[in-house]
Amino acid sequence: MPVKKIAVYLLLLVLCLCAGCGEQSDVKKSDIVLDTAVTLTARGKDAQAAIDESMARLKNIDNMVNPNVPDSDVSKLAQNAGNGQWVALQPETYKMLAVAQDYARKTNGAFDVTTKPLVDLWGIGTDHAKVPTPAELAEVQKKIGWQKLELDEAKQSARLMQKGMGVDLGGVAKGFAADEVRKIYARHGIKDGLINLGSSSMYALGVNQEGKAWHIGLRHPRKDSSEKMAVLPLKNEALSTSGDYERFFEAGGMRYHHILDPRTGWPAKSGAMSVTIVAADNVEDGGMLTDILSTAVFVLGPEQGARFLSSQEGIEGAITDGRYQLWTTGNMATELLEVSPDFHFWQESGETL
Numbered sequence: 133m134p135v136k137k138i139a140v141y142l143l144l145l146v147l148c149l150c151a152g153c154g155e156q157s158d159v160k161k162s163d164i165v166l167d168t169a170v171t172l173t174a175r176g177k178d179a180q181a182a183i184d185e186s187m188a189r190l191k192n193i194d195n196m197v198n199p200n201v202p203d204s205d206v207s208k209l210a211q212n213a214g215n216g217q218w219v220a221l222q223p224e225t226y227k228m229l230a231v232a233q234d235y236a237r238k239t240n241g242a243f244d245v246t247t248k249p250l251v252d253l254w255g256i257g258t259d260h261a262k263v264p265t266p267a268e269l270a271e272v273q274k275k276i277g278w279q280k281l282e283l284d285e286a287k288q289s290a291r292l293m294q295k296g297m298g299v300d301l302g303g304v305a306k307g308f309a310a311d312e313v314r315k316i317y318a319r320h321g322i323k324d325g326l327i328n329l330g331s332s333s334m335y336a337l338g339v340n341q342e343g344k345a346w347h348i349g350l351r352h353p354r355k356d357s358s359e360k361m362a363v364l365p366l367k368n369e370a371l372s373t374s375g376d377y378e379r380f381f382e383a384g385g386m387r388y389h390h391i392l393d394p395r396t397g398w399p400a401k402s403g404a405m406s407v408t409i410v411a412a413d414n415v416e417d418g419g420m421l422t423d424i425l426s427t428a429v430f431v432l433g434p435e436q437g438a439r440f441l442s443s444q445e446g447i448e449g450a451i452t453d454g455r456y457q458l459w460t461t462g463n464m465a466t467e468l469l470e471v472s473p474d475f476h477f478w479q480e481s482g483e484t485l
């Protein structure tokens with residue numbers, strides 16, 4: 133055999149061996165679910181099956197919480213509001229409501245899924261967004277309040293005490309869904325992957341294709357979407373972000389965003405521009421908690437919010453405020469990379485949070 137031919141065979145052999153023993157590549161799929169652009173990435177022999185099952189699961193969760201689906205759990209709750217009837221719920225919806233109520237209690241109502249009539253009145257993110265009149269606000273405020281949502285754990289049922297009430301799981305469902313996908317990945321033996329629900333709720337597992345921690349860009353709250361406030365490496369952690377730049381409209385020089393303070397009826401004016409929360413993999417319902425907490429901490433504001441976060445085991449956060457201060461809890465300050473020079477870390481003045 134000529135030397136040239138042998139060399140070619142040897143090269144082919146080396147290439148085949150490399151392909152055989154080499155790394156598997158990422159499997160990726162995107163779709164619009166839960167009103168958001170979802171991208172699922174997974175690596176491993178069962179990656180395709182894990183991703184297909186996860187997409188189906190996301191659609192199934194969407195059908196439980198979507199107010200535009202007539203027989204969804206949230207539609208049934210609204211239809212029966214004020215008539216005294218208990219509504220039997222899917223276990224998933226029950227769980228989201230139970231944890232939401234727990235955090236409504238813990239945050240004194242800063243987080244409140246019964247803000248639905250208020251969300252509808254403002255219409256932020258729709259083509260009919262408007263600043264309501266004081267009379268409209270006063271009327272709608274009578275129909276909100278987490279104490280008027282009753283739960284029966286034994287019967288996995290709920291009821292809303294007043295006609296016109298409703299629940300909105302927009303601040304819970306994406307985080308819950310990230311946890312569900314994470315469980316599907318685990319059942320399929322997926323150790324490396326990224327679960328990305330519209331960048332607002334994510335779950336990172338293992339490492340990326342280059343063998344490094346997944347690097348998540350945190351958006352600069354006052355620059356266009358390609359500009360970062362910082363980069364956060366994640367390894368086996370859940371993350372959610374809430375920001376006043378996500379959905380808003382401007383009128384009379386004011387910015388009206390989608391995170392409402394149920395206690396005032398207005399978009400929260402807590403001083404926060406964005407809140408990012410991270411939960412360790414061993415935190416039960418970590419994805420859902422980051423989702424709830426990012427919204428709750430936004431309403432509470434940097435100071436109260438950071439204090440609250442410090443009391444939560446396995447959870448840490450980064451909050452930007454309108455003065456471009458960056459408030460952090462846990463180890464977040466040392467974990468953030470490429471922090472934009474526009475921001476400076478908030479300095480404690482003696483007191484601990």
Ligand code: AMP
Pocket residue numbers: 242243244245247251300301302303304332373374375378390391392393394423426427431
């Ligand atoms: P997020 O983007 O996760 O912060 O969630 C915001 C979404 O949750 C909004 O679009 C509303 O649907 C809903 N929401 C707004 N304000 C609140 C609040 N204070 N408590 C609970 N849910 C809220």
Ligand code: MG
Pocket residue numbers: 302303304372373374422423424425426427
């Ligand atoms: Mg949230």
